[in-house]
Amino acid sequence: MEPDLIQNSQVHHNNIEEFGPKFKKLRITDNVRELQTVLRDKSTSRGDFIFFADRLIRLVVEEGLNQLPYRTSKVTTPTGQVYDGLRYEKGNCGVSIMRSGEAMEQGLRDCCRSIRIGKILIQSDEDTHEAKIVYAKLPPDIADRKVLLMYPIMSTGNTVVKACTILKDHKVREENIILLNLFTTPQAVHLVLNKFPEVTILTSEVHPVAPNHFGQKYFGTE
Known part of the structure; x- marks a missing residue:
C-alpha cells in the first residue's frame, strides 16, 4: 500500500466503507484534519477559508x-553525474466542473504549469432535479489523455456521474478519469463507482454530511 494513501475510508461513527481499489483517500494527519476542521467551521472568515482550502486542494492535487x-528518465547533473529519474508521460489534462471545481484549477496549474484545463457546466433542473449539461469546452484530443476531473464537494454523486458520461461521450476511457475531490459522502462514492467502476476517486474525507457551503464561501456568493 502506498504510504500516503488509505485504500478504504473510515467514516465517522466507526463505520467502515469498502469502496474497492479505485477509491483512494489521503492519509489523515493532524495537518489534514486541521484543514478539514477550519473549512467546516461556520465562524471561519472568507479569507481564512480560501487560504486553508487552497492548502487542502494542493495536497489532493499532489496526490492526484x-x-x-x-517514465524513466536519465539526466546529467551539473557535476557531470548521471541521475536515474522520472518524468510524466505526456497526455494529461484537467477538467473542472463549474463553478466549485474552478477553485481547484490554480492548485493544478501550480503543480503542472502548462497543463490544459477544460470546463463542464452542469445544472440541476428545477422541476426534476436531474443534472443536465449546459456547457462543455474540452481539449479536442481529450480522448487520448488522462483526465484529472476536479470537483471539491460530492454530496449525491449525480453531477460527477453526468460529467463522467460527458467525458465518455467524448471517447475518454473510463480508466483514464481521475476525480480530485475534497469532501464526499459514502452514497456519492457508491453511486459513481457503481456507474463507472474504473474511475479513480481521490478525496480527503468521507463523511455523511458534506460541507455544501464550500463554493459559496470560496467565491463569496453567500
Whole structure:
C-alpha cells in the first residue's frame, strides 16, 4: 500500500466503507484534519477559508499526480553525474466542473504549469432535479489523455456521474478519469463507482454530511 494513501475510508461513527481499489483517500494527519476542521467551521472568515482550502486542494492535487503514469528518465547533473529519474508521460489534462471545481484549477496549474484545463457546466433542473449539461469546452484530443476531473464537494454523486458520461461521450476511457475531490459522502462514492467502476476517486474525507457551503464561501456568493 502506498504510504500516503488509505485504500478504504473510515467514516465517522466507526463505520467502515469498502469502496474497492479505485477509491483512494489521503492519509489523515493532524495537518489534514486541521484543514478539514477550519473549512467546516461556520465562524471561519472568507479569507481564512480560501487560504486553508487552497492548502487542502494542493495536497489532493499532489496526490492526484501520483496516479498519473511516469517514465524513466536519465539526466546529467551539473557535476557531470548521471541521475536515474522520472518524468510524466505526456497526455494529461484537467477538467473542472463549474463553478466549485474552478477553485481547484490554480492548485493544478501550480503543480503542472502548462497543463490544459477544460470546463463542464452542469445544472440541476428545477422541476426534476436531474443534472443536465449546459456547457462543455474540452481539449479536442481529450480522448487520448488522462483526465484529472476536479470537483471539491460530492454530496449525491449525480453531477460527477453526468460529467463522467460527458467525458465518455467524448471517447475518454473510463480508466483514464481521475476525480480530485475534497469532501464526499459514502452514497456519492457508491453511486459513481457503481456507474463507472474504473474511475479513480481521490478525496480527503468521507463523511455523511458534506460541507455544501464550500463554493459559496470560496467565491463569496453567500
